[in-house]
Amino acid sequence: MRQRELTIPVGDLELECGETLPAVEQHVTIYGEPNADCSNVVLAPHALTGSSRVAEWWPAIVGENALFDPNHWCVIGINALGGCYGSTGPRTISLSTIGAASTVEKDVLNAFPRITVGDIVRAQQRAIDYLGLEHLALVIGGSLGGMQALQWAVDAPHRINHAVVIGAHDHHSAMGIALNAVQREGLALDRIRGLRLARKIALLTYKSQELLNERHGRRSDRLGQSRFDVEGYLEYQADRFEGRMDAATYATLTHAMDSFDVRNALIRSSNPPRVTFIGISSDWLFRPEDVQAASERFRLRGLPSQYIELTSSHGHDAFLVESKELVVHLRPLLPSLSELAQIRDCSVYPLFMRRRPLQFERDL
């Protein structure tokens, strides 16, 4: 499957906190080609630890024969502002701002400005402008990705047809804020071991009691160490995580989650987008009843909003690990392939392609 990687310059970005980030870049991965009216263009922001390579972490959603097959759809994955997979974030500014040798945890964790989901989406809008795309058919995401999808519906209602918000609602809860705070407290104790600890705590918030009971129960460690199996599982996951994330990015993006609250945001549009909220039955971090309540709040504000519940024992993680079940719910919400305009009948395409050589690109 062909995918293009681009790092797009979007200029200086004034943040909600008042600071300005200079020369911001947005890293995108593009699968497929846009059609004439952009009716096949999907933006897929990632959750806390994802990247722009959506097909890698959401294979039932993006890929050959997946929900969004690049032969018919154009899917844009985008690394969030503040992330560590190619977009401007703590890792890209750390050398100049705080010096590579700084070992003061607090400096490292707080060197990047405090960004919001609104800032993340503003940078994304500029990247979409750069690509010459006026309009998006759909913005879809889970967890922090779902917050971004909803922020698009609020901030750019005229630019999207449909936002799909999975395992997220319209504000981060007190429990969510507190759980992020204890995770960051781990990072402040030790940048490496604390990151492992934060990941373990987070994983437990993503899982359900049922799932852990079934998978691990009270069994002893499968490697024969003197610990319970579930403890070995957490170690394994921390090992996997250590190499692909850093403490400053983790702190930055969890703060962005904490900032999220669009309950009272004004939505200026005579033709607002459809919003689909999907709750997960066993999710205790973003509880299904809270997702449903958010859908109801949007409906009462006159927006075409609907709620769907994904039945799963996987907890919050279901948006990733039960994505095949998610597809069953999502497919009926999408235009059929025959409804999509033909890719070759494409006025946007030349612009889209003209922009391309401005940044590095490689086929993978």
Next chain:
Amino acid sequence: MRQRELTIPVGDLELECGETLPAVEQHVTIYGEPNADCSNVVLAPHALTGSSRVAEWWPAIVGENALFDPNHWCVIGINALGGCYGSTGPRTISLSTIGAASTVEKDVLNAFPRITVGDIVRAQQRAIDYLGLEHLALVIGGSLGGMQALQWAVDAPHRINHAVVIGAHDHHSAMGIALNAVQREGLALDRIRGLRLARKIALLTYKSQELLNERHGRRSDRLGQSRFDVEGYLEYQADRFEGRMDAATYATLTHAMDSFDVRNALIRSSNPPRVTFIGISSDWLFRPEDVQAASERFRLRGLPSQYIELTSSHGHDAFLVESKELVVHLRPLLPSLSELAQIRDCSVYPLFMRRRPLQFERDL
């Protein structure tokens, strides 16, 4: 209210792990006097961070005009083996075994042997022997205290009439084990700051989403600091906790919780005690459905077991903070005061009193 404090020598204790703890002591606080047939004697083991002074942390349950009024009932609070309020635990052995100056976190956390809830209850049985009490009317506890109450029913069914198990069931779950493990990992990073972190994580597992939303929501810190109110609340609770617990005790007692599983324990008794399981509707750590399932398992094994649900938005903590509602459920389960034998008509009492001067005692 008169209360007596005793530290009782119970001799060397062979532990389930195979080690022997020498010259074990059990610290008890006694409210009221036992009657002739011990039908008014209640044992109240504590949860993870409690002490033998039950009236201090469970005032609706023990005290003047409380459920167990010392004018009619004799309540024995007991500091668990491995605890830090007067019974043998990491704090009492640390100086001799590892040296007061040891700064290797791992040594400090693992110096005390790995004890189980069975070990804790075996030491308690000896303390009760020492007091000259053949029989207990009731053992009642919440969380780790509930595990101890159930362990009494399993290990000494002939010695108790009734076990009341609140916010606990018949085994510690994979989620419970994993949450304890991440808390101990905090301790291993830093004995003081890690203990604060462990407490914060634990508190979040004791609370419900509803409660935190209602109490703190997304409000800013009430002291004006640049944090959310819920973060300030966690700091305040960590401040309060720091002085009354230590990392080694915390590690020891959470390991004891992890060990708990009496699902397959043999119960040898022709007249087994009644067991009342009380689940809390909003408890996500010890979920009400799991408490109910434990009650059902005990019933299927032929034990007189019943399940009651406490409706509360407080989460696991409800066993402490909603104890007035708990009293409403508990009072009908107890003998009436007129049913209790008169305190002065007392054959046990002299023995009980004779033992008393062997250890220090003070009236408070």
